[in-house]
Amino acid sequence: MSLLNNLMAHPLDDGYAVAARTRPKQDKPARTRHRAMLVAATLVLGFLLAVATSQNYRSAPEAEKQRKELITRINQADNRLSTMRTRQAQLADEVRRLQASGLSNTSSGAALQQQLDTLELQTGAIAVTGPGIKAVVDDAKDADKEGRLLDVDLQQLVNGLWTAGAEAISVNGHRLTSMTAIRGAGSAITVDYSSLTPPYTVHAIGDNTTMPARFAQSSGGQWVQYLVSNFDVRMTITTEESLLVPADATIALRYAKVSGPR
Amino acid sequence: MIAVLGLVIGVVIGLLVAPDVPDWAQPYLPIAVVAALDAVFGALRAFLDGIFDDKVFVVSFISNVLIAALIVYLGDQLGVGSQLSTGVVVVLGIRIFTNMAAIRRHVFRA
Numbered sequence: 455m456s457l458l459n460n461l462m463a464h465p466l467d468d469g470y471a472v473a474a475r476t477r478p479k480q481d482k483p484a485r486t487r488h489r490a491m492l493v494a495a496t497l498v499l500g501f502l503l504a505v506a507t508s509q510n511y512r513s514a515p516e517a518e519k520q521r522k523e524l525i526t527r528i529n530q531a532d533n534r535l536s537t538m539r540t541r542q543a544q545l546a547d548e549v550r551r552l553q554a555s556g557l558s559n560t561s562s563g564a565a566l567q568q569q570l571d572t573l574e575l576q577t578g579a580i581a582v583t584g585p586g587i588k589a590v591v592d593d594a595k596d597a598d599k600e601g602r603l604l605d606v607d608l609q610q611l612v613n614g615l616w617t618a619g620a621e622a623i624s625v626n627g628h629r630l631t632s633m634t635a636i637r638g639a640g641s642a643i644t645v646d647y648s649s650l651t652p653p654y655t656v657h658a659i660g661d662n663t664t665m666p667a668r669f670a671q672s673s674g675g676q677w678v679q680y681l682v683s684n685f686d687v688r689m690t691i692t693t694e695e696s697l698l699v700p701a702d703a704t705i706a707l708r709y710a711k712v713s714g715p716r
Numbered sequence: 717m718i719a720v721l722g723l724v725i726g727v728v729i730g731l732l733v734a735p736d737v738p739d740w741a742q743p744y745l746p747i748a749v750v751a752a753l754d755a756v757f758g759a760l761r762a763f764l765d766g767i768f769d770d771k772v773f774v775v776s777f778i779s780n781v782l783i784a785a786l787i788v789y790l791g792d793q794l795g796v797g798s799q800l801s802t803g804v805v806v807v808l809g810i811r812i813f814t815n816m817a818a819i820r821r822h823v824f825r826a
Binding site for chain 1: 728734735758763766768771772773
């Protein structure tokens with residue numbers, strides 16, 4: 455405590471007392487000089503104060519501005535990505551049309567075209583329509599940590615739908631293929647490497663009379679049902695007569711090749 | 717009264733000029749301000765005690781500011797910058813309060 459006591463007892467620089475003791479008695483004009491000095495010092499102090507405060511106030515909106523700028527840039531990049539995706543889908547359609555017209559001339563070509571159609575349907579290279587069910591899942595209303603959907607929940611939901619006999623599934627417009635990953639990145643769920651925002655709309659094409667019941671019995675369906683009843687996660691399942699599941703336009707094998715002669 | 721005038725003029729100049737503080741100086745500016753405040757309050761008290769000395773004042777003002785900035789700089793290099801800033805602010809704060817109490821006794825006789 456002696457440190458604090460010392461601090462309280464001698465708040466003044468010792469220099470003042472020493473200077474007062476050693477100073478000759480008779481310099482009266484020093485008083486004006488003292489005043490000038492005090493004014494100069496307070497001037498500097500005021501200047502420093504003002505600069506520090508204004509700096510503090512200026513840097514706050516600066517950070518906010520940078521944040522806004524980043525958000526705009528992210529949105530722009532997102533828009534660019536979606537226009538490029540659309541263009542890519544158009545081009546893929548055109549390629550497919552040209553391919554079909556080229557193949558339809560010969561009988562062996564027509565057989566090949568038929569095989570191609572089946573494969574494209576199954577791999578998710580073209581958009582498909584058909585009856586099915588639409589599941590909309592969302593975080594709990596007070597989205598604290600427990601009521602938030604995770605990537606594993608979405609995986610379970612989708613697996614449940616596959617088990618229930620779905621033939622084609624899309625999540626928020628992203629077609630699921632054999633190469634689509636559903637993963638968590640930070641606090642967002644990514645499907646096919648684009649992050650999604652809740653609610654998550656899952657389209658599943660299949661027999662819409664049996665799928666809801668089979669889904670409810672599947673382990674994935676039970677997983678989601680458990681979340682609904684215990685963590686207030688919201689889910690609505692509706693049967694639809696016609697659903698559109700878009701193509702995964704980017705599906706391509708880059709390394710895998712057919713082994714040996716067919 | 718004249719000291720307050722100087723303070724006001726300084727604030728006005730600072731607001732009008734509003735110079736850009738370079739990035740490296742930003743953590744030291746608030747500490748420097750507190751150190752300067754301490755020196756000024758010490759001077760004010762000495763002035764009222766009748767032992768004010770301009771040389772002591774100028775030296776204490778400059779050395780206060782420099783040492784405070786130096787301590788924070790050292791702390792930054794050692795990775796304890798924020799803790800040392802707190803320490804400097806506490807010590808200077810206590811000094812300012814004690815000096816203010818003496819000034820108050822002089823001015824209000826209470």
